Amino acid sequence: MTSCAEPPSTSSSSTSLWRHHDFRRYLTGQTASVAGTSITQMALPVLAVLHLDATTAQVAWLTFLGQLPPALLALHGGALADRYSKRRQMIAGDLVSAAVLVTVPVSAALGAMTLSQLMIVAVVQGAASVLHDAAAISLLPSLVDRSLIQRSNSRVGALFAIAATAVSHLGAALTAVLGPARAMIGDVASYLISAGCTARIQAREPARARPDARRLGEEIGEGLRYVRGDERLLTLTLVNATTSFTLGLLNTLWALYLFHRPAASPTAFGVIMGVGGVGSLAGALLAPRIASRIGIGPTIIIGFxxxxxxxxxxxxxxxxxxxxxxxxxxxxxxxxxxTAAGVSQRSLRQILCDPRFQGRMQAASTTVTAGALAILLDVRTVLAVGAILRTIPVLLLLASPVRALRTMPNPPDTKAVPQAREGSL
Structure with missing residues (x-):
């Protein structure tokens, strides 16, 4: 893994991202954070089942509670990221995650772990991740030149694919050797690495207007009106919100369904996920080339x-x-x-958005979690509903100006900014 302790950053216009020290610190920290999240998502349900004899419904509630903070706090996290330092918000989120997760192996060693504790851990860690992620995705445009944003997102997506796949296998191995509780010590370490790398980023963030006496709700309302005022941003926000909802259905139950109906063994499941990870890695690396050849709009539409x-x-x-x-x-x-579509639409949103609204724009795409439906419906029905709902983003994109985009548009006019109205939400 790339060391965080490096010389000051080179110019953001450098053609080589690997020589861009701040980007490397950012990339290393984000990879570590994704690795930690992957371990948490796997280890908490395993702990609940193996150590606390949790039922299927209790595991579903545990998953639901972990998904709830993004739905409730994303807009607030985005507004805070636009108001204060994004780096400090990322560091705070990482440190809170590390602090709450370290209680799991400690309580397990003392024989005091309970299902209620795991649910509290899931909620607190989910809230900390919201704060971190809202700031992280909106920080990137201030680290690199506009011409490098798409390539930067490609590198981020590639390492995320590697981290998600490799850590799933590493987490499974650590769980088997050390047990799920002690395996989470690696999770704690990953968040500390992320915080350390973020602290070493030296690039200056864009100047922010002082909050004065304005309420956070007013700034949230201002951000939502800004997104609504750009048809392309509005479409991409609705697309991501719908996708977030359906992924809450599919990701929660996909593995459970695969183990039962096709009766895949753990080895077969690992191979299937590994092959999928290779596809994700290739999509991230080739996304800029695909968008250059067929256009940014068609790349996004085909992906969805x-x-x-x-x-x-x-x-x-x-x-x-x-x-x-x-x-x-x-x-x-x-x-x-x-992944190719994700890299492309993320880059497009970052280029379209005024720097003063990056955090709120990114957070606006988070919607209500759907994990609780697993408690009410059978697994196959939930997956079928999720598959049908995933056609909605395609229809939204086909009806929007995004479908006609072939190259990245010009950045926005930062002078034309809507003003917040008193008491708006």
């Missing part, structure tokens, strides 16, 4: 259109090696295009 189609083999799959191979190939194709 492939996802609902890829759910069909999962719903039809049965036991057997042939179905497992088909699922692995389907997942690789899906994640290839989903």
């Amino acid at each position: 259109a492939v996802s609902p189609l890829a759910q069909v083999p999962l719903l039809l799959a049965g036991p057997g090696r042939g179905w497992q191979i088909a699922l692995a190939g389907t997942l690789a194709v899906q994640l290839f295009w989903a």
Whole structure:
């Protein structure tokens, strides 16, 4: 992993991102943070089942509570990121995550761990991640030149794909060797690494207007009106909100369904996820080239259109090696295009948005979590509903100006900024 202790950053216009010291610190810290989140998402349900004999409904509630903070706090996190230092907010989020997660191995060693504690940990860590993520995604445009934003997001997406896949296997190995509680010590360390790397970023953030006596609600309302005033940003925000909702359905139950209906073994499941990770890595690295060849708009649309189609083999799959191979190939194709689309639309949003609204614009795409539906519906029905809902982003994109974009647009006129109205939300 790249060391954080490096000389001051080179010019943001440098053609080599790997020589851009602040970007490398940012990338290292974000990779560590994603790795920590991956371990948490895997270890908490395992702890609940193996150590506390949690039922399926209790595990669903644990997952739901972990997804709840983004729905409730994302807009506030984005407004805080636009008001105060993004780096300090990222560091605070990492340190809170580390502090709350370290209580798990400690309580387990003392024989005092309870399901209520795990639920509190899930909520607090989820809230800390909201603060961190709202600032992190909006900090990148201030670190690199506009011409490097798409390449920067490509590198971020690639390392995220590697981290998510590798850490899933590493986390499983640590869980098997050390137990899920002690494995979370690695999770704590990852957040401390993330905080340390972020603290060493030296680039100056854009000047911020002092909050004075303005309420946070007014700034949230100002950000929402800004997004609503740009049809392209509004479309991408609605697309991401819908995708966030459906991923809350699919990600919660995808693995559970795969283990039961196609009867995949843990080894087969690991191989399927590994092949999918390779597809995601390729999509991240090739996203700028694909967008250059077919256009930024078509890249985004194709990426979102492939996802609902890829759910069909999962719903039809049965036991057997042939179905497992088909699922692995389907997942690789899906994640290839989903990651390419994600890199492209994230870059487009960052370029379209005024620097003063980056945090609030990014946070506006978070919507109400859907994980609780798992408590009310059977797994296959939830996955089918999720697949159908994933067609909505495609329809939104086809009806918007985004479909006609072939190259990145010019940055916005920062003089034309809507003013907040008193008491608006």
